[in-house]
Each structure stands twice: as structure tokens, then as C-alpha cells.
Amino acid sequence: MLQQVSHSVGSNALAVEAVDLVKDFDGTRAVDGVSLAVPPGSIYGLLGPNGAGKTTILRMLIGIIDPSSGNRRVLGRERPLEAAQEVGYLPEERGLYPAMHAREAIAFMGALRGLPIAEGRRRADALLAEHNLGDWAKKPIRTLSKGMAQTVQLLGTIIHKPRLIVLDEPFAGLDAINQGRLEELIRRETRAGVTVLFSTHVIAHAERLCESVAIIAKGKVAFDGRVDDARAKLSSIVRLRTRASDGPWRSAFPAGARREGDEWVFELPAAGPEPLLKALIDGGAGIETLAIERPGLHDAFVAIAGSAAAAAMGQEKAQ
């Protein structure tokens, strides 16, 4: 039986729930005790470098492969394929039948999820027209550009109006314009009440889109919760420049404050900046500039997953 996951949202209301998922491949543990709780109607990101286990987690969640141990529940069903008609899935490695026409490919993907083929064709025509691909509806997939084919596959993922959309590295291979369109599509689906679960190794996408993230490192969940909570794990950074260069007021800086050029850099004290500012002004330091930087998800990721994982993701992003 599925155990209760420790999360603020009740188990019954969760769109996706996983408890202690483990997956071994020929003696190698790819996923190690992953527990997740994805609230309905949310945008939830699996964040981590390549090889962290994101794709394997997604495959287990939607039922392509079974876990070695652990349980998962998708839209209230313990056997994910039973919920297949309410789920849309875009795999990391895109794939369509090259000889199939674009509208047929979309309708076929809908039919796989229980949508009648005639209705699928009708919706495919409308969606293709909406995405400026109406002229390509009756052209074979092999004649489409890579970006067009990706759009066709994405449309096939949502043709049957799923309640849960699972996207594995959806931004990979898309140019900036198409990335923006995809982000907008994800937001639009979420506004309609759809839950979106996606994996990415690009922190910026997760930061822009997600309400909650799970940071995956070496097959384990290093963090699971709201993006704000991840940021809150780090203190804000204060950058302050004084008019005077030295004086007894320096003793007012918190322990750990350091000089970077003309600036003093330190973590925001728990009591806030006011007591420090008062001490500096009273001591005659004078305040030339003051900036309080809220930590980003990248900083939180470095703190949570480690600098090595962050460096790996940076390299992937550069590629």
C-alpha cells in the first residue's frame, strides 16, 4: 500500500505521488528512494544534471517501467497505465513515424490515449492551424523541420486534453522563440487546471515556470518543495558601500562579512538591516550604496546539490 508522503497537500488531492521509488539496472542503482508529491494544477519541475535519474523517475511514474521497489500513484491510480487516457507524455527522445502525415500523427497519439480518431483529426487540424502549421497538416513528418516535428509531437501530447502532462526535457533542442511558446503553452494548460510535471537541467526554466521543484542528484531527492522554500534555505546577501573607508564602525559588521573591492558583502542578519545601518550611520561610516540580493534557484541548487552538480548543469546548458 502507498504510504502517506510528508507534504503539505493531502495525499488524496495529489496528482502524482511517489514513495521510496528505487530502480536498479544490472546492479547499478539509478534511482534511490525517491519520494515526490505533485499537487494538482501545479507546475512541478524535476531539476538535476543529466544522469541524475530524472528520466528514469518519469518513466516509472507514468508506467513505462516498473520500479525495483517503492510505490507510485498517478491521478489516484496505483497502476499508472490505468490513468493513461488522462496523461500526456513527451519523451526526451522525440519520435514520430516519418511517413505519417502531421495530422495523422497527432490523431494517432490521441487514439493511443483513447480519443476517437475522427475527433483526433478534427482537433489536430485546429491545433495545427493555431500553431501556424495548417499548411503542413497533410505533409509527411519526414518533410517537416526538426522544430515543426517537435511542435507536432507536443500537440500530440495534449490532443486528448489530459489532466496531467509529463514532459521530459521539453526545452531541449528548441530555439529561444519556441522555448517561449512552450513556456506559454505550459502556463496556459496550468491555468486550465492541468498539472504539468517536467524535467529539466536548465535552472532558468524551472525558476521561471515552477511553483515546486524536486532537485535530483545521483538518483536521490536532494530537495522537494516550493521554489521559494528552496531559496529560503539561503540567506539574502547584502552588498554595502560606505563613504568612509575605516573607523570603529567596522566592528558593527556581522561575523563573516568580507570585502569585495569597495563593497562589504555579508549575509543579511536575522534581525534585518536596520540595526546595522543605524550603527554605521551613528559611527560616521556613511552609506553610499546598499543592495540586498535575494538568492536565486541556482544559488539554492548549489547549496543543495553541490557545486559539482551545478557545474555539470552549467556545462550542459552551455552545450
Add this chain to the structure above:
Amino acid sequence: MMRFLRSAFVIARRDFGATVLSKTFIFFLIGPLFPLLLGGVFGGIGARVATQTVRPTVAIITESKSFTAIATARERLAAATSDDTVIRVIRYDPEPDLAAQQKRLLASRNPPIQAVLTGWYGSFHLSGDIHKGDPTERQLELILRSAEMGMFPGPPVHVQPTKRMSPASLVKDRALTAQLGEMLLFFLTILLSGMLLSQLIEEKSNKIIEVIAAAVPIDALFVGKLFAMLAASVVGILVWLSAGTLVIELVKSGGVQTLPAPAVGWPGFLVLSVLYFAMSYLLLGAAFLTIGAQAATVREVQTMSMPITFGQVLIFGLASTAVGSPNSATAIGAAIFPLSSPMVMLARAAQEPQWWPHVVAIVWQAAWVALILHIGASMFRKTVLKSGPRRRWWSRKSVA
């Protein structure tokens, strides 16, 4: 269950359409027609040439009235023997110089005349490239005797047809039907089910397997592919049968009607032929799909083809042992072994009239189709769909 069937139908519809509507399907259809067509054409030409070569011509120098009786007798003999090798006879009016006429006729090349007949009943004279006891001479003798009797017709022979043949000839003839049915089933299956070896290569190479596996059970994928190819094969068979029937009708009258009737009767035999072809295709196809699903490339599929074809021949050999003795231990064993079962049972239908063994066999075979498909789908899930290092079924190692 409905969802499972619907999923299988979606896969089957896609595969059937992609196969039948492709340009290559035309080649698939016309491929076997070439040997059939060439066989028909050359068979027809050969038959004509053989007839012309084998059938000698005898020139008969006589009056028209006398010749009518001879010609009628010749036709009676040809009809009775159902054989076109009966000598041809051509009449020539007597000329004043009979010797010169004979010499000229024997030298004729169009038509080439083997011998010349002169004289009247009781005193015929045959000359030419012929000797005593020659088949031409014997046939001519029969014709002339028949012609003579034709002037004084004897009592008609009353025919009373009986339904049963003699037991010995019945068993022998039905064994022929059994053997032909078994061979036809074997060749159709070996020709058609091999396609299933490469059926999952497309999905795997296009990466669409992920989309399908996330939406439908792998078992449904296997069932859909299997039935799609069965349907495509049936389309092919219908085309080939139509063409084959046409060629047979063109080349030779009689055709399948001349085959001995099977024990269950022709309608029942044809129904069972369809069912056993389907079962044979599904059984071997399920096995091929299972094996082929493990292959990652076309090269691997090609490597697998030879041993698999050899295995099919062995299965045919096993099934052949049952012909002629359908109740022997070997025959029953071959009927129980699922892969040879359809062929053996079709042969049994030709030889034994009972129906209940066929009901049992079809249920048994269907259960094996389901079992092989299930094993194939499980293997596919375990060895292909997983990420990380692949484990092939032929190099499986136990993991502690």
C-alpha cells in the same frame, strides 16, 4: 479488457495502413505472382508444345463417310482417357496414284505425318515411320475397332454412382489432400510470418516506442502488430489466390476439384484452413515478434532469419510425420506441440471426420498465442524498455 482491445486496434490500424498503403506492399503482392504467372504461361506453352510433340498425326486416305466413324471413335477414346495424347487423324481424298500420294504425305512437314492409313474394314494398311506394336499403331487399332463397333452399337452401360470409395484408396487420396494442405499452410506461414521479425525495429529506431509504451500496455502493442500483419497477409493471400485460381483455370480445367475430398468435407476443410492458417501465423508470428523485438538493428534481424527459417523447416518436418497416420503417437505429439499443431490438425481434417479435436486444438493454440505474446511483452519490457546497459536475452546474466 475493452481498453486493451481498443489499444491493440489502434496499433493494428496504424500498422495495417502503413503496410498496405505503402508502395512496397505492391511489390509484396506482385512478388509471388511472378513465379505463378511465369509458371502459368510457360506451363501452358509447355503443355501445348508437349501435346504437339507427343501426339502423332496419322493421315487417313478414305471417303468422307467412312472417316466420320473413325473420327467419332477417336473423340470417344480421347474423352475416355481424358488425355490429349491420343493420335490426331486427318482425312485425305484418295488420289489416282495412291503410292505417290502416300509418299508425298509422309514427306509433309505441315502437319508432320507419322503414318498413312489406306484400305477398308478388314483390310487396312498402315505405312510410315512405324513398327508393329508402336503406340500409334495400337491406338489406331483401338480407334478402328471402335469405329467398326460404332456401326453396330452395343447395349448402353448403366452407371450407378456410390459415395464411398474403397477404404484403401480413400486413405491414400485423403493423405494427398492432407499433405497438400499442410505444405500450403507451411509455405504461406514461412513466407508471411517472417515479416514480424522486424516489426518493432521501426518503433525502436524512431523512438516512438516511448510514446506508445507510456500509453498502452506492451501486450496490446504486440497483439496489435501481430493482427495487423495477419490482416495484411490475408490481403496478400486473397490476391494470390484469385490470381492463382485464374491461372489454374486458364491452364487446366478441373483444378482443385480433382483433389480428393477431405474427411470433414470441402466447406469444413476450407473453414479450418483459414482458422489454422491464422493460428499458425499467430503462433509463429508471436514467436518471431518476441525474438525480433530483442533486435536493435536490421542487421541483427537478418542474422536471426536463417536459424529461424531452419527451425520452421524442422517444425514442418515434424508435422509431416503425422500425414497418413493421424492417430499415431508422433502425430498426437506433433498436434500437441503448439508450433506444429496447426499444420498437423489441418492434415487431420483431411483424414479424420471428427470435429471436436479441432475445437480443442484451436483453444490450445490460442492459449499458446496468448502465452507467447505475454512472454514476449514481458521480455520486451525487461530487456528493451529499461534504461542503462542493455541485457539481451541471449546474454542474460543473473543479477544477485
